[in-house]
Amino acid sequence: MFAELNAILNTSPDHFKQEELILVSDRRADASFLVHHFLSFYLRAGCKVCFLGLAQSFSHYSAVSQRLGVSLTQAKEKGQLLFLEVLKESLDVLLQKTSNTESQALDFLRDPAVGLRGLYDFVRASVSDSGAGGEGDGGGGTVGRWGPPVLLVDDLTVLLSLGVSVGSVLDFSHYCFVTVCSQLKGNMVTLVRCEGEEDEDEDGDEEGSERLLKGLTHQCSLTLHVQGLPTGFCRDIHGQVEVCWRKTQKDKPLNQRKLFQYKVHDKGASFFARGTSSAVL
Amino acid sequence: MAAPMKSMGSSFNATSFQKKTRSKLISIPGTRPSVQNGQLIVSTGVTSLDYLIGGGLAVGTVLLIEEDRYNSYSHMVLKYFMAEGVLCGHELFLASAQDHPDDILMELPAPILDDIASHSPLEGRMQFAGPHASQDAMKIAWRYQNLPKVQTALASSSRFGHYYDVSKKMEPEIRQAANCHAFYLPEHSMESSAPRSPLLGSYSALLRSIQEVIRKGGFNGAAPPSKSRNVLRIGLQSLGSTLWGDDLCCRDNPAHGHALTTFLYGLRGLLRSSLSVAVLTIPSHLIQNRAVMGNITRLCDNAIALESFKGSDRETNPLYKDYHGLLHVRQVPRLNCLLTELPDHKDLAFKLKRKQFTIERLHLPPDLSETVSRVSRGELAGAAAMGTTCGSSGNKHLDF
Numbered sequence: 001m002f003a004e005l006n007a008i009l010n011t012s013p014d015h016f017k018q019e020e021l022i023l024v025s026d027r028r029a030d031a032s033f034l035v036h037h038f039l040s041f042y043l044r045a046g047c048k049v050c051f052l053g054l055a056q057s058f059s060h061y062s063a064v065s066q067r068l069g070v071s072l073t074q075a076k077e078k079g080q081l082l083f084l085e086v087l088k089e090s091l092d093v094l095l096q097k098t099s100n101t102e103s104q105a106l107d108f109l110r111d112p113a114v115g116l117r118g119l120y121d122f123v124r125a126s127v128s129d130s131g132a133g134g135e136g137d138g139g140g141g142t143v144g145r146w147g148p149p150v151l152l153v154d155d156l157t158v159l160l161s162l163g164v165s166v167g168s169v170l171d172f173s174h175y176c177f178v179t180v181c182s183q184l185k186g187n188m189v190t191l192v193r194c195e196g197e198e199d200e201d202e203d204g205d206e207e208g209s210e211r212l213l214k215g216l217t218h219q220c221s222l223t224l225h226v227q228g229l230p231t232g233f234c235r236d237i238h239g240q241v242e243v244c245w246r247k248t249q250k251d252k253p254l255n256q257r258k259l260f261q262y263k264v265h266d267k268g269a270s271f272f273a274r275g276t277s278s279a280v281l
Numbered sequence: 282m283a284a285p286m287k288s289m290g291s292s293f294n295a296t297s298f299q300k301k302t303r304s305k306l307i308s309i310p311g312t313r314p315s316v317q318n319g320q321l322i323v324s325t326g327v328t329s330l331d332y333l334i335g336g337g338l339a340v341g342t343v344l345l346i347e348e349d350r351y352n353s354y355s356h357m358v359l360k361y362f363m364a365e366g367v368l369c370g371h372e373l374f375l376a377s378a379q380d381h382p383d384d385i386l387m388e389l390p391a392p393i394l395d396d397i398a399s400h401s402p403l404e405g406r407m408q409f410a411g412p413h414a415s416q417d418a419m420k421i422a423w424r425y426q427n428l429p430k431v432q433t434a435l436a437s438s439s440r441f442g443h444y445y446d447v448s449k450k451m452e453p454e455i456r457q458a459a460n461c462h463a464f465y466l467p468e469h470s471m472e473s474s475a476p477r478s479p480l481l482g483s484y485s486a487l488l489r490s491i492q493e494v495i496r497k498g499g500f501n502g503a504a505p506p507s508k509s510r511n512v513l514r515i516g517l518q519s520l521g522s523t524l525w526g527d528d529l530c531c532r533d534n535p536a537h538g539h540a541l542t543t544f545l546y547g548l549r550g551l552l553r554s555s556l557s558v559a560v561l562t563i564p565s566h567l568i569q570n571r572a573v574m575g576n577i578t579r580l581c582d583n584a585i586a587l588e589s590f591k592g593s594d595r596e597t598n599p600l601y602k603d604y605h606g607l608l609h610v611r612q613v614p615r616l617n618c619l620l621t622e623l624p625d626h627k628d629l630a631f632k633l634k635r636k637q638f639t640i641e642r643l644h645l646p647p648d649l650s651e652t653v654s655r656v657s658r659g660e661l662a663g664a665a666a667m668g669t670t671c672g673s674s675g676n677k678h679l680d681f
Contacts, residue, residue, distance in 0.1 A: 033619055056616075057553040063617035087550040094481060094547045095489055112480065112539070161576040162546060163480060163539035195575030207572035233627050266620050 001040040001068060004271045008243060008260065009222075013045035018148055019181045022189045023220040025213055028228035029239040031191060033264050035154045036061070038189045040070040043080065047186070048146035050082045050126045052119070054158040058085045067267045080146055082126045086158075112163035116172035123151060124179050127186065148186040151176055155191035156216075160208040170215045177219060192216060221247040229261075236279030237261050241271070309510050309556075311369025312340065313441060318618045323369070323512055323558055324442030326361030329640040331442055333610065333629070334583055335622035338560075340512060341552050342614050343545070345578060347565035347586035349606060352519065354587050354631065355562045357390075357447065357638055359516050362560045364389040364451060366459065366514035368443050373461040374494055374515045376487055378524035382463035385518070386456060391449035393636075446636040462494050466525060482537045483526035484544035491515060492551055501555040513557035520544075521563050521577075530567035538573055545580040584611035587631065600645060604630035608640055 006012055024034045032055070039061065042049050053061060061083075062072040075081035084105065093109040105122035107114050127149035159169050173190060180186045194209045217223060225242040243258045260271040315322045315336050322337035325344070331337045338344055348355040366373050367389065375382040469486045481488060495501050500513045521529045521541050528535045552559060565586065568574050578584045589606035590596040608629040613621045630643040 030615060030621075032615060036619060057550075059553075060617050064619050067619060087546070087553060091492070091547055091550045094543065095485070095492065109480065157576070157579070158546065161539065161542035161580060163543060193579060195572055209572065209575075235623060235625065238623075264620050266618070268619075 001044060001070075002037050002269045002271075005034075005037060005269070006041070008258070008271060013041060016041075016045060016187075018185045018187060020187045020222060021177050021181055021216075021220040022187065023192065023213075023216050023223045024189065024226070025192045025194060025216075025223065026226040027194045029226045031193070031224070031226035031241075032056075032154065033269055034224055034226065034241075035152065035189070035191050036064050036068060037269075039152055040065055040068045042150040042152070042187070043070050043072075043075050046080075046147045047150040048080060048082075048127065048148070049075070049150045049152065050084075050123060052084050052086065052123070052151070052153045054086045054153070055155050057087050058083055084122065108159070108164055108168075109162065112165070112168075115168040116159070116164060120172055120175050120179075123176055127151060127180055127184060149180055149184050150186050151180045151188045153188075153190040155193055156212060157191075157193045157209050160212065166208050166211045166215070169212055173216060174219065190216065217246075221245070226262075234279075236263060237277050238263050240274070309512055311365070311371055312512060313337075315339065317622050320617060323371070323514070324365050325358070325560070326363075326365030326442060326445065327358060327638055327640070328442050328444070330358070330585075333608075333624055333640060334585075334613070337441060338558050338583065339614060339616055340556055340558050341554075342558060342582035342616060343549060343552060343580075344558075344560045345581035345584040345611075346560065346562045347584070347609075347611070348519065348562050349587040349589035349591070350566060351589065351591055352562070352564065353591075354589055354606060354633065354638070356518070357633070358587075359518060359560055359562055360385065360389050361445060361638065362514065363516050364392065364445055365442060366512075367451065367456060368392055369512075370459070371512045371514050372494075372498055372500075373459055374464065374491060374513060375461060375518075376464035376466070376491075376516070377518040378466035378522065379519060381465050382461075386461060386463075387450070389451040389456060390445035390447040391451045392455070393444040393446050444637070447633070447638060448636050462490075464490055470526075480539065480543050481547070482540035484520075484540055487517075488544055488547050488551070491548070495551060495555045495557060500557050510556060513555070515552075515557055515559035515561075517559065517561035519564055520561050521568060529570070529573060530564065533569045535570065535573070538570070542573070542576050542580055545577060549580060549582075578612055581612070582614035582616060585609065586611055601630070603632065603646055604641070604643065605632045606630065607643070 001013070011017065022038070024031050024038075039049070039051065043065075051061070058072070065072045072081060072083070076083060086106065089106060090109055093106045096110075104118040107118035108116055153173075156169055156173065159172075160166065173188075177188055180188050192209060192213050194213055195207065223242075223244045223246065225244070226239055227242070228239050229237060240259060240261045243260070245256045246254075259274060261274055261277060262269050262271045263277070309321075312321050312323050314320065317335060321340045323340060324331050324337050325334075334344070346355045346358055363373055363375060363386065373386075375385060377385060464487060466483070466487075469490070470483065495513060498511070498513060500511070519525070521527050523530055527541060528537060529541060548559065551557075561581070563577060565574055568577075586609040587606055588609065590598075590601055590604070591606075595601050608631050610624055610627060610629070613623060615621050626642070628643040629640055631638065631640045
């Protein structure tokens, strides 16, 4: 959890907005540090977190979270964190070990045309677990042990690499949005990674990740877009992040944008206005 | 060569001196913890490349090398990587669809071992304490049992990795001491009894056999602790080329565009849970679809690209006369840490000296000649940088 980013987003673990779809995207830079931020943020906030770890192994997230002061293993034991380690479980499916496990979540690996129905069912089952008591009374709230459910996905573009179509991924994220954000009043954070330059010329055949980014930008309420510096590589400034609030907030105009430069440290990240890096001043 | 080694070996047998820290660490020959984040790293065999990627390759990661146009330098880096594995006593897995893996192994560069003599005898004795295990495992070429013992000792010295002489080939007796698994696609496609996964295409046999090697060799941590641990080095040559049955290189919209990325995903999952490290080369200049290449890069941990001057007009440009090509760092690994070690700067070039492949910072050659040539050198720099010749010729008129 980066305190400086919380100040920028005007949020804190005790008090955060619900029903938000946060889109983290990157281009010529790596935005995965923001995923670690949101993971530790929502765990501290006491939310029930469902994490789809597509890109890295559990030990990686665990090691980083340890540095950020959150223990994933403990959260997992307490039942606060539900971690689907796709990277590990995909192997058996890919090599067609006929171990018919109870999990149908990775059906898309057998045949990408099937779509992400199984994965969505997994998400729905895991997030509605937390509110089992609340749903039983028909209250619609999540008055469980944990706070509102949160779904984190790192990262959606991996699904495209595995042959899933952009349409299916967008369907999946929309279904998740409806379930997690609208019905259960929770939050959702997804990461999308794009390639190279924004291409204006070849709009005939649009690349998968670009289309995914556009589709998700349309859905989301807050975007954090991480880019490399336009002026080139620098050791002391790792890139810039553009924060854009898309939904109207009180006393704030629509589509407000802010641009910051950032530097990732060993145990956090610092954000500063453009040109005010300590290395420059 | 053999005589001093023998004497050193016998002097070790005479003494009871043992290095104190040996028992505490699970030490695998040829590995060491990274200075930055404490991860277990191995050398790529090219010392300057090790330095560039933060000390070495972290175990469990994949290094992607984008091939240069004629695949000569990238192939050499791959051979360096395998040769380092041979000298460290690691197990090897080499897969290829073009040359037979055994032929590639035949051409490994010869190690330069004559600097053993420069070590003080005390230091040498201390380092001999480690490699009992590899001594026991040694079955082939018992006559040369002394050889690997000395080499593994070298690996654990303060210097990481070995130096190689690319003008010579590694002696067969050293090579045969290594435990190498070869995967040659034509052999496997004939005997394909297992059903081909629709998603993986021709790579399913490869992924399957890597998994088999990892399981049988106990690299996945499932082996009993009594057995000595070792590292598996995986080298994969020219993945994605047409010989692998892939149409990535021929078409803009390949039919099996996801076979390679799915394979890389599986490979990543496999490596993350085992003591193995992979280097793969991909002919990126042949791949038409830029998005596919981006996905491939993101599924690897480290990515570098070699851009050779061969066949381009840069070959004759005096600016680059000291180098054979440029090296681009495409991606640095992000494993178990938030911060990644970034290279100091990105202007890097490689050159192949008579005996050695090195990576250096790109800088302009010093100009030691008279002023007349200085002018022409400046013009060349301007022409190379901006591609405008009329501007510099205009300057020339002003000068005179």
